Amino acid sequence: xxxxxxxxxxxxxxxxxxxxxxxxxxxxxxxxxxxxxxxxxxxxxxxxxxxxxxxxxxxxxxxxxxxxxxxxxxxxxxxxxxxxxxxxxxxxxxxxxxxxxxxxxxxxxxxxxxxxxxxxxxxxxxxxxxxxxxxxxxxxxxxxxxxxxxxxxxxxxxxxxxxxxxxxxxxxxxxxxxxxxxxxxxxxxxxxxxxxxxxxxxxxxxxxxxxxxxxxxxxxxxxxxxxxxxxxxxxxxxxxxxxxxxxxxxxxxxxxxxxxxxxxxxxxxxxxxxxxxxxxxxxxxxxxxxxxxxxxxxxxxxxxxxxxxxxxxxxxxxxxxxxxxxxxxxxxxxxxxxxxxxxxxxxxxxxxxxxxxxxxxxxxxxxxxxxxxxxxxxxxxxxxxxxxxxxxxxxxxxxxxxxxxxxxxxxxxxxxxxxxxxxxxxxxxxxxxxxxxxxxxxxxxxxxxxxxxxxxxxxxxxxxxxxxxxxxxx
Amino acid sequence: xxxxxxxxxxxxxxxxxxxxxxxxxxxxxxxxxxxxxxxxxxxxxxxxxxxxxxxxxxxxxxxxxxxxxxxxxxxxxxxxxxxxxxxxxxxxxxxxxxxxxxxxxxxxxxxxxxxxxxxxxxxxxxxxxxxxxxxxxxxxxxxxxxxxxxxxxxxxxxxxxxxxxxxxxxxxxxxxxxxxxxxxxxxxxxxxxxxxxxxxxxxxxxxxxxxxxxxxxxxxxxxxxxxxxxxxxxxxxxxxxxxxxxxxxxxxxxxxxxxxxxxxxxxxxxxxxxxxxxxxxxxxxxxxxxxxxxxxxxxxxxxxxxxxxxxxxxxxxxxxxxxxxxxxxxxxxxxxxxxxxxxxxxxxxxxxxxxxxxxxxxxxxxxxxxxxxxxxxxxxxxxxxxxxxxxxxxxxxxxxxxxxxxxxxxxxxxxxxxxxxxxxxxxxxxxxxxxxxxxxxxxxxxxxxxxxxxxxxxxxxxxxxxxxxxxxxx
Numbered sequence: 001x002x003x004x005x006x007x008x009x010x011x012x013x014x015x016x017x018x019x020x021x022x023x024x025x026x027x028x029x030x031x032x033x034x035x036x037x038x039x040x041x042x043x044x045x046x047x048x049x050x051x052x053x054x055x056x057x058x059x060x061x062x063x064x065x066x067x068x069x070x071x072x073x074x075x076x077x078x079x080x081x082x083x084x085x086x087x088x089x090x091x092x093x094x095x096x097x098x099x100x101x102x103x104x105x106x107x108x109x110x111x112x113x114x115x116x117x118x119x120x121x122x123x124x125x126x127x128x129x130x131x132x133x134x135x136x137x138x139x140x141x142x143x144x145x146x147x148x149x150x151x152x153x154x155x156x157x158x159x160x161x162x163x164x165x166x167x168x169x170x171x172x173x174x175x176x177x178x179x180x181x182x183x184x185x186x187x188x189x190x191x192x193x194x195x196x197x198x199x200x201x202x203x204x205x206x207x208x209x210x211x212x213x214x215x216x217x218x219x220x221x222x223x224x225x226x227x228x229x230x231x232x233x234x235x236x237x238x239x240x241x242x243x244x245x246x247x248x249x250x251x252x253x254x255x256x257x258x259x260x261x262x263x264x265x266x267x268x269x270x271x272x273x274x275x276x277x278x279x280x281x282x283x284x285x286x287x288x289x290x291x292x293x294x295x296x297x298x299x300x301x302x303x304x305x306x307x308x309x310x311x312x313x314x315x316x317x318x319x320x321x322x323x324x325x326x327x328x329x330x331x332x333x334x335x336x337x338x339x340x341x342x343x344x345x346x347x348x349x350x351x352x353x354x355x356x357x358x359x360x361x362x363x364x365x366x367x368x369x370x371x372x373x374x375x376x377x378x379x380x381x382x383x384x385x386x387x388x389x390x391x392x393x394x395x396x397x398x399x400x401x402x403x404x405x406x407x408x409x410x411x412x413x414x415x416x417x418x419x420x421x422x423x424x425x426x427x428x429x430x431x432x433x434x435x436x437x438x439x440x441x442x443x444x445x446x447x448x449x450x451x452x453x454x455x456x457x458x459x460x461x462x463x464x465x466x467x468x469x470x471x472x473x474x
Numbered sequence: 475x476x477x478x479x480x481x482x483x484x485x486x487x488x489x490x491x492x493x494x495x496x497x498x499x500x501x502x503x504x505x506x507x508x509x510x511x512x513x514x515x516x517x518x519x520x521x522x523x524x525x526x527x528x529x530x531x532x533x534x535x536x537x538x539x540x541x542x543x544x545x546x547x548x549x550x551x552x553x554x555x556x557x558x559x560x561x562x563x564x565x566x567x568x569x570x571x572x573x574x575x576x577x578x579x580x581x582x583x584x585x586x587x588x589x590x591x592x593x594x595x596x597x598x599x600x601x602x603x604x605x606x607x608x609x610x611x612x613x614x615x616x617x618x619x620x621x622x623x624x625x626x627x628x629x630x631x632x633x634x635x636x637x638x639x640x641x642x643x644x645x646x647x648x649x650x651x652x653x654x655x656x657x658x659x660x661x662x663x664x665x666x667x668x669x670x671x672x673x674x675x676x677x678x679x680x681x682x683x684x685x686x687x688x689x690x691x692x693x694x695x696x697x698x699x700x701x702x703x704x705x706x707x708x709x710x711x712x713x714x715x716x717x718x719x720x721x722x723x724x725x726x727x728x729x730x731x732x733x734x735x736x737x738x739x740x741x742x743x744x745x746x747x748x749x750x751x752x753x754x755x756x757x758x759x760x761x762x763x764x765x766x767x768x769x770x771x772x773x774x775x776x777x778x779x780x781x782x783x784x785x786x787x788x789x790x791x792x793x794x795x796x797x798x799x800x801x802x803x804x805x806x807x808x809x810x811x812x813x814x815x816x817x818x819x820x821x822x823x824x825x826x827x828x829x830x831x832x833x834x835x836x837x838x839x840x841x842x843x844x845x846x847x848x849x850x851x852x853x854x855x856x857x858x859x860x861x862x863x864x865x866x867x868x869x870x871x872x873x874x875x876x877x878x879x880x881x882x883x884x885x886x887x888x889x890x891x892x893x894x895x896x897x898x899x900x901x902x903x904x905x906x907x908x909x910x911x912x913x914x915x916x917x918x919x920x921x922x923x924x925x926x927x928x929x930x931x932x933x934x935x936x937x938x939x940x941x942x943x944x945x946x947x948x
Binding site for chain 1: 578580581582583624625627631633636638639648652653654655656658659660661662663664665666667668669671672674675676680691692694711715717718719720721722723724763765766767768769771772773775776779824825826827828829855857858859860896897898899900901902903904905909913916917918920921922923924925927928930931932943
C-alpha cells in the first residue's frame, strides 16, 4: 500500500531533518513553477539533501517503500521532466550539492557537483584560466545535474559538442541508493559499457547524477564575429559549407536568423542600433575562435571568398566587443522578441544539415496553409541542423484562441515535415512528460523496447522519475 | 540440451546456404588466427551472412536454440573479443555486409555497413572530397563493425575523438534477431537514451552492429608537422599545454616517443635517415591542421615561443611530404621496432594527462626493480593521456623465459601505478576475453552490476559473445 503524504513527510524528516524538507505546498513554488508554466501538478514533498550520503539514504528509503522520486536541478527544463506528473512524487532537489570538488588545469578537468549553477562553473573555469564551453539562455539558474540529465546544447555545440561530449564521467545514485562511482579524468577508457553516456540525457530516469567531471578548454585569444546577409536558407547552407571548409574546428557558431527577427527587435527597441550591414531576408551570425598562435583575419578572408563566389551580398565584421555583444544579443533575444508579438507555437527540431532549406520551406508552407497570415520565425543553430522552428500568431489575432485552435495541429504539421526529412522532434529540450506520447509514435519501436528493458534493469520498481521519457509501467 | 556441432552446421546451412558457411576447422584460420596469436580455441562454425536479413535469421535461430554467437569484423582486435573462448561458439563474420550505403557531403555523413574495411571508408570519403578521420595501424583489414564495437582510437583522437565520437548512429541486430534502426544523420537528437553509445564499445555483447552513420570532416588544406626535442615527460607535458593554448582544436596530434625508439629503428635500418634534429632523451611529434582560410606558420611561431620559454631544446619542422611521412613512420614503427629487439611486455593504459610524467617515472622504476636491465619503451598519445607502456626484455635475455617469468608480475606492477593515478587498464584495446578477470578486480563494483543488468536486459540468454567483457553467466 502506498505511503500517505503525511507518512512520506514524517519519514523524510527522520532521514534528512526538517531543514532539508518542504512539506507545505504553499512554499513549493520555486520547485513547481517551471519556465513555461505548462505543468501544474503538486508534489508530495520537496527534499533538499545536504550531502551525497543523504541522497543515497533518501533513495534507499524510496526504493524500500516504492515512493516516486523526481530529481531536480535548477528547474529550467522546458518539457516537464523536473516537475510532478501524478502528484504523489517527491521532488529531490540537488541544489545543496553545490561544490566544485576539484579543478585541475593541467589535466583539463573540473569535478562539479550536480547543484553547481552553470554560470558558477563558467566562473570557476575562467578564474583558473580555462573555459567550460556550454552556454545556455538559462545558465544563471540551470544546474550541472539538470544540464547533463537533459544533455543540454546551446550556442557553441558546433565547436565543442553538447553536454554529453563535454563530460568525462559522472557519479550517480541509483534507484536503490547504490552509488555509481564513474568520475574520471580520462580522455580514453575502454573498460566496459558507456554508462556515462547512458546516464547523461536520461532525464533522471536511470539514476541521479550527483557530480560530473567536466572538460576544460583553453581560452581563445579572441573571436572573429560577423553578421552576414544571405539570400535564403540555401545560400546560408552553402555559406556554412564554405566556412567549414575554410575554418574547420575553429568555426564556433553558425546561427541563422530571419529578417522578421530584426524587425521585431527594432520595433520593440530591444537593440540600441541595427547590428546588420543592410536589409536582407536572412542573416547568418558566424563566429570563429582564434587561439594565440594563429594570425587574425581568417573570417575576413572567408567573407571575401564568399562575396566572390556570390554566396553573400553584404556583411559586417565586429570591430569591438560592443559590436560582438550586440550581434549576439540580436541572436539571443530571438525568443524574447517573439513573446512581444503575442502568442507563438514552438518546435525544437533538427534535421540533417542539408535538409534545413527544405524543412523551412515546407514547414512554413504547411503552417501558412493551416493558419493564413501566421508568421514563421525559424532561427537557430544551423551548423548543428537544429532549428527553433517557431511561429508567431497572425497580426491582430487573439492569443488564447490562436493557441487553443492551432497548437496541436501545427505540431502535427511541422513534425510530419521533420520526420519526412529524417529529423528529430526534440533536438535539445528532451522528452520529459511533454513528449512521451509523441516519442511512442515516432521512435523506432525496437529502440523503445531497448529503452524499456534498460529502464527496468536499472530501476526495477520504476521509482525514478516515472512517466518521464517513457510511459510509466501500468 | 545444447546442439551438437553437426546440428549447428546443418541448421546454419539451411539458413544461409553452404556458400556462407565454413564448418571444416582446417579452413577457419582467417577467422581464428588473431594478430598476437594468443588465443587458440576452435569455433563450432563460421557463418558469413550475405545480407542483413540473414544476420537477423541467424540470431533468431541462435536465440531459439541457445547457441553462442561471436560477431567478427576484420579479426584485428588485440584482446580476443572476436575469437572463441569456450569452443562451442559460432563466429558470425560481417565481412559480406560491405557496402557504403550512402554518402552525403552536404549533410556530412556516410552510412557504411559493418563489413566495410576502414581504409575503404577513408577512400570513399576522400573521393567525395571529405575525410573520415580515424587512422589505425590495422586500417587495411579492420572493418567498421569491429572498429565501432571496440571504440577504436588511433592517432588523431586528440582532434576528432575516438570511434564513438565519430559515429552519429548505428543499426544493430539484437540477440533475438530484432533490428534496431538507429541510423541517423543528426548532430543533435535528445529523444531517448543514448543507445548508440551503448552499442559502440560493447564488443558485440549487447547487439551486432550492422551499419553506422559516420561523420565526415572537411579536408585540411595542409598540415604543419614537427619533431621536437623535449628533456623529459614533464617538459613534454608543458609543451602540450602550450600547444593547446596556442592551437586549440587545430592540434591534431601530440605523440611522445623515447630516444630508445629512435635507437631501435636506426639500428634495424627502419628509417632512411634520422628524422630528428639532434639527440634527445624524448621527442614529441606535433601536428596541426591548417584549413584553407587560415594563414600558415602557427606551428613555427609556437615552436619559437617554446624555445624562448625554455620548454624545448631543438626541433625540426617538416618541409616536405617526405619529411612528414618519415616523422610519422618513426612514430608508427614504434611497435614493430620493439619486436626486432626480442620479447616485450605491453600495456595499453591511460591516466589523466597531468599524471603522465609520474606514470612513466614510477612505472619504469617498478619495472626495473622487478627485472634489472629491462628496457622501458613508453610511447604514444600523450595528448589523450594514453601511453603504450611497453617494455623490451633486457639485452641478451631469453624471450620465452622472460615472458614466462615476468609477464604477469609486470602487469601487476604497472596496473598498480596506473590505478593509483586514477587511470584505465585498457585505454584503447578493450576487455575482450584477455582482461575480464582484471576488469572484475579494478572496476567500480556498482558499474559492474549496472553492466550485468544491462547485459541481461538486452541479451537474457547470454548468447552474444559470452564471456567477453563480462564473465559468462554460470
